[in-house]
Amino acid sequence: MTSRRTAEGGLIDRSRPLQFSFDGKSYQGFKGDTLVSALLANGVRVMGRSFKYHRPRGPWGAWIEDPNAVFNVTLDGAELPNCLGAATMLETGMEARSVNAFPSARFDLKGGLDLLHRWLGAGFYYKTFIWPDWHLFEPMIRRMAGLGELNTDLIDGYASDQLHDHCEVLIVGGGAAGLAVARAAAEAGQDVVLVDDHDVAGGRLYQLDSVEGQTPRDWVDDQLAAIEAAGGRVMTATTAFGVFDHRLVGLAQQGAFGTAPRLWRIRADRIVLASGAIDRPITFADNDRPGVMSLDAACEWLARYGVLAGRDIAVLSNNSFAAPAVRMLARAGANVTEIDPTDGAIRALGGKRLKGVEVAGKRHPADTVLVSGGMTPLVHLWRHAGGKLDWCEQRQAFLPGATPEGMAAIGAANGSFDLDHALAEARAVARHEPRPDGTGTYRLTPLWPKPGSKGRQWIDFQHDVTLKDIELAARENYVSVEHLKRYTTLGMAPDQGKTSNMAGLAAMAAIQGRAIPEVGTTTFRPPFVPQPIALYSGPHAGQLYHPLKRLTLEAQHRAANAALGEYGGWLRPGWYGSGDPKFHIRDEVVTARKVAGILDASPLGKIEVIGPDAERFVDFIYYNTVSTLKPGQIRYGFMLTERGHIMDDGVIARLDRNRFLISCSSSHTDHVRAHLETWRQDGNDPDRIFIHDLTQAWSTVTVTGPKARDIVAALDIPLDLSAGAFPHMTLHYSSFDGTPVRIARVSFTGDLSYEISIRSSRAADLWQALAAAGEKLGACPVGIEALSVLRAEKGYILIGKDTEGETMPHDLGFGIPRQKKRAAFVGDRSLHMEGANRDDRKQLVGFSVEPGAPALPVGAHLVGEGERPRSQGYVTTSHDSTTLGHPIALGLLERGADRIGERVTAWHQGQRFTATICAPCFFDAEGERLHA
Amino acid sequence: MQLFPCPFCGPRDEHEFHFAGEAGKARPDTTRTVSPEGWAHYLNDQRNEKGRVREVWMHLTCSELFAMERDSVTMEVLSSAPLREDAQ
Amino acid sequence: MRDDRHRWAAHDGRWPRFDAQGISLATTEPERQTLISGPSILSHYPGAIEWPDIATDDSYSLCLRRDRILRVNGLEMPDGWNQEQEQAVSDASDAYTVFDLSGPKALDLLKHGAELSLQKPSRSVARNLFGFGVFLYRYGAEDGYRLHVPRAQAHPAWQTLTRQAVRL
Incomplete structure (x- = not known):
């Protein structure tokens, strides 16, 4: 064994042994160990295989900078891929597996890949795009390269809590500088948060014999106690992983292994970066051999975990930090030789087992080679915040330069590598005083x-x-x-x-x-x-990832055996019944046409425009002239974007002189409200127009079909429902069972329809009453799917389905306001631009398919003749209409309006279909049923 | 995540806001003749400046439409004022 | 065209009182909620609740915008434009489901859903909380809060709050 546990020392708790395994073999470590320190203590050195060449690798660094010891770790059934072994705190029962190695890191069957390295250099994969064919290589590369394997089983309860907080000073890093600045700031009365990613704060202080006359442990404990006594907060095992705009710092606070870290979004008035520095490797031949490690890491392993990295150690360092490190390692019992790495060419000797190092032709036997190529300050968060970096020739490193607002860098992160200097700097920064002069004693030879x-x-x-x-x-x-x-x-x-x-x-x-x-x-x-x-993602997962809006009547729909689905952001009944939906939808359509259907139309927008300028405003917002409506009248119209494209359609009712009700599409309500608010405040007098969105205050039940009047009449509503007293496109107030209702005669099916709106808390009673009255006459509830067949038969469009991003109202046959309307309205000028006047615009048409022929697929391209026909448009809606006895479709087709009666070919995934172009209305073209 | 100062509510999380366009563009009076070039300019031309910009934003929770000056490089917010006073 | 009835937990618009981890959450039903807008509405209704004011009366107004309040348990008023008062009025009693949240951990829970602080006043009580547009203000006591949630989002908002509460 080359590396081993020392008899004493370190921060680990030797009274608490922990059992774990690595690549199937059992080991023991102590509370306070990392996976890597525990493995080193057991003499394990090969901890992984490299990403591409499957070279054996051992740990290089003692903390998050280590690139090599990457493990899949399982504990109590929770498996996490790609854990940084050097920064994963050991827990008893952990099973660690090296990644990219089979069967184990020590004996990897693909180790032979390394012999192919000549052909697998940089850009190898990119070059196969050109020659011979990347398809040959991709599967192989995918199999062989990579790190951990993803376990697709979800870990129960693996969800992050997300908290927002604020503080005056947030300090990143709990080393010497961080502790000093936190204490000074907290004692000066500032609200301080100190964040450190280790379980035990103190950074690299434990490598020292004493700090300001105390042992490092006592000094650290004193600072922590003083910070907390002054009201500061200390968060250990917490990584500040990013600085975002306006000084928001993202913190990931680790909990027990297998639980998701907690996300803190802390907004700080001031951020002090005391994130330290890391040792960098020296580049030489075979410098990746297991046993070639960071000198600083070896000191950390010794100081924090009581692990000595090797017996016969060769130290290659170009800087002044080598001397104390060598003393420390020698005192712990290692045989240390210092070698000047700037002498000449360097080569590691040995393979999986390191035998030494050769420098300028001279061989130095050793089981461990510790290297230090100089310190690299951790300036990541400085750059996240937009800070600049300056090159320091003396320290051969990029150091924090021009400062982002409200930020400061201190200590090793700022190149202040000497302890005294770093402490003085930290305290000065806490008090907003000038920093001490000088750059310290650190020296290095560029290498x-x-x-x-x-x-x-x-x-x-x-x-x-x-x-x-x-x-x-x-x-x-x-x-x-x-x-x-x-x-x-x-x-x-x-x-x-x-x-x-x-x-x-x-x-x-x-x-x-x-x-x-x-x-x-x-x-x-x-x-x-x-x-x-x-x-x-935090709490936004599962049903809460994109929570749907829920109907007041959902319980009634469920009781009626509704199949619920998402329609425009709402959970709505698609149809009623279990099993194959096709038959239920057909039955609902047939019943609605023969008797009546009852539909929950509550998501329809109900936005009121109120005020003395309301009339002028709706004329400006709508393509159509609305101001000519009398109270109680309703009109169908379009809202356009300023580019003249249709944004939404729907009916607008005039409730009284100064009050209009916009019934926009269910899925567009929020968008329409923002659109109205924007124009209200931009270019209109916002003191004379007010917009109240009352969509969710009201629920709406629609009764549609030839028997609709009889069903509504059964409710004892005190209102004359006759066509003469209550014609199509009018609105009346009345009451149901003592509660006010608003009844609109508008239709989205082509049949006689009443839309009855009632305050949502009374909706269930209204639904029950209509369902009961309907049932007696043979009516039934209908879902959205049946509704979309009914409306297609009548040729009523759905915005976004039967229109696309360039559709203008005259493409749908609504050309009159474009020619006649005098008042300004949103999008008006765009309707007369060159593009709007083109004669090959895509226009809405219907397609009639012969009985027995297949329905046109939605999305099918309408094509001309020839080998490679050009798309002239597409099918937007298609149904097999039971009402009509043959399939029907709607679509957008170039010059469609002039081509009524022509045959057309629809092409879809290699298949051709034929249909006859017709006017986009298949049902009751004269409107007798509509006005019944 | 940015903090935007709603002129009415004060600083709020950027998620509560919606970009509504560059400030300073007046809608042409479409009851009079507007040249295609003039209209196209109104619709399409954006300054998209680097550095100090003046933009219209909406605070969605209170529907305040306001003009905000900010730096598109440093993301620093320089000022905000309600659009309605702007228009007066 | 999917039958997702089993994918989404059923609800009937009622929620039993929730008590856990120093948090109480319950629905409450104010008799009336009225949206009132007008050019000088805030001077018509002085004392409209802002953040972090504490509403204590049974009847009070919430400051929503520079020209809008939500009157809670006010007098019944006719909907529409009131020319004399220059006010737009809409009964919105059923537009928002109201939750009472209280307990020593209530503020902690709320901080999960928004960048919120009692030290940071804000004139409007309208906020984005866990992604929902709500009216949030303090009610009754130092650690009491009331939320008005759009009716159709009350169920997911309740789920979010209670799931988060048990994790505190």
Whole structure:
């Protein structure tokens, strides 16, 4: 065993052993371990196979920056894919499986793929698009590449809670700087939230012997106690994964394994970024061998988890942090040799088992090689917020530059790597005082990838991108960092290049002979570490993903055996009865035509326009002239967009001089209301027009059919229902059982119809009464499906079904207002533009199909003759009409109105159908039944 | 997520708002002759500026239609005022 | 054309009182809700409830917009335009289902659904809460809240609130 648990030390609780397994083998760790630290303590080193070449990989980093130890983890039946082993806290009973390896990371059957690497370089897949044929390679690549496998079983109760909150100062990172700034700000009376992604705050402090005269543990505990005593909040195991507009910070708070993290959306007056820095790899031949690890990670494993990474350790570091690290490791019992990595070419020795390192031709035997190529500040959130980065030559790193409003960066995230300096900086920032001068004692010798070097030198461990891939991309002219990223997939793995982007762009800079800041960085995007989608969906899942609007009469419909479905955002009866809907729908149509149908029309919009300018306003909003209506009269009309296209249709009733009732389509109510409000306040006098949406205050039951009058009369409504006293397209007030009702004679079926509206709390009584009266006469409830057959027979359109995005009213045969209306109205000028005047516009027509022939498929293209006929329009509605004894259809067809009587071919998925073009009305063209 | 200042309600979550167009475009008087070019300009031409922009938004919960100035690069909101006073 | 009757939980527009985790939720039925709009409506009805005012009387007005209130348990008024008062009036008693929410965790629950704070006043009580357009204000006590939810969305709103409440 190369790595092992030390006899003492670390933050783990040695009194609480935890059992777990990895690739089927059982191990023991302690409370406070991560999966990776526990495996290292057990001497396990190979923890995964690489994404593309299936090379054996061991952990590189001790926390979220580790690209290699990616596991599928199962606990109590909950399986989560692609867990970062280095940042997954150990729980007893965990079963971890390495990803992309079978049967195990140590013995991977596809390990031989690595031998093919010469042919699998950057852009391999893209090139197969051109030659020979990507279809040959895609299935193989899909099988072989990739990370964890998705388990499609849902985890019970895996849903994120989402909370909104606010604070004055939000501090990201609970290391030395973060703790110091939080304490100072909290003690100055500010409302502080400190966020740290570890279970135990303190960052890298535990690597030190003392902090301001205390042990690191005591110092951290003191700061936390002081912050909380001053009213500050501390959130551990919580990742600030993104900074969004107007200083909204997204936090993912981890709970027990297998539960979804909780999402906090915290709006902060000020954000202090104290997210620290990570050690970066050195690029050399076979630098991905298990046992080549981050020097800083080895110190973390030792300090936090009491794990010594190796026995005979070679340290390759180009910076001044090496000395204390070497002392720490040596004191823990390791045999440490320091080697200058800037001496010459470097190569790792050995394979699955590391044997040492060769530098400038000299071999250094070792079981572990710890490398440090310099610190890279974690500036992700700075960039999310729109902050700029400046290149620091001395520290060879991008540091926070121009500051986004209300944000500050401190500590290692700001390049302040010395403890004293970071603490002074933090306290100054908390008090809005000038920061201390100087840059500290950190020194390093620049050390970046050397193009042209021998061997396979890994840049991106998680996506298997090598220095040669970058050279290839440069040769093929993918030199911009954003192109480089996509061509080679550098930095596109789940870790988003935390350890690889710097080396990748430095390599590109070296290849082109440019300076690193000239090459620049790719865009930093949230989330900082991968988050489950459930975090974002929160409670909006299942029935609450897109909750439907519910009818007041739903219980009555269910009692009547209704099949409910979504229609325009409402849950409505499609038909009544169980089993094959076809027969129920046909029966409903037949009954409605012979006797009567009873329909819940409650979702129809009921928007009132009230006020002294209401009359002028509805004339402006409608294509048709509405102001000529007298109180109690109703008109059918269109609302247009300013482009002249039909936005909605429906009837509008004048209730009295200053009050109109707009009955817009059920699914468009919210849209129409916003449309009306916009025009009311833009260009009209909003003090003289008011818009009240009362759609849900009222429920509407429609009785339609030849016996409709008899059914309504049975309710004892004190009203003369005769055609003379109550003609088509008029409205009357009356009462039902002591409750006021509004009765409109409008029809969407072509038959005599009464729409009775009553306050929703009385709707059930009205429905019951009509259903009972109807039943005596042989009527039945009808659903939306039967209604859509009935309306199609009459040639009544549904907006959005029988119209498309360019349909204008004259395409439907409603051309008169376009020619005659004088007042201005929305969309008026568009009706006379060149496009509106074209003679090949698609116009609404009907299609009559011979009895016995199949109905036209909806969506079928109407085509001319020839081998490759052009589409001239399409079928929008089609039904086999029992009423008429043959199939009928509606559709939009170029020059349709001039082609009545012609035969037409409809083409659908290789099949041809024929029909005769006719006027879009198949039933009661004279309107006798309508006006009965 | 942005916070937009409704002139009536004060700052609210961006989800409560709806973009209604660039500010400053007057509807031509269509009872008089409007050239096709003039109408096409009204319908189609957008400034789509980078930086300081002035736009019309609706606060859907209270239906306030208002003009908002903001920076389309930094997303900073500079001002908001009800459209109705604007028109007067 | 799908039969989804079993996919959507049945409801009959009634909800039993819910008590859990320091939260009480129940429906209440004000006798009358009246939408009143007018150019100077807010000066006609001074004291209309804003956020975070606490409504205490049986009869009160909610400030919805600069030119609209919702009168709760006011006098019966004829619908339509009142020329003398310059007011548009509509009875909206059945347009909104009203929930009373109270308890020490009530505000916590509400914070799940909106960026909400007692320290951030707002003139209108109209808000987007869990994606529903509601009127939300404090009622009766420091930790009492009342919500007017559009009638057709009362069922999913109730489901959302109770499901979230048990997770607090």
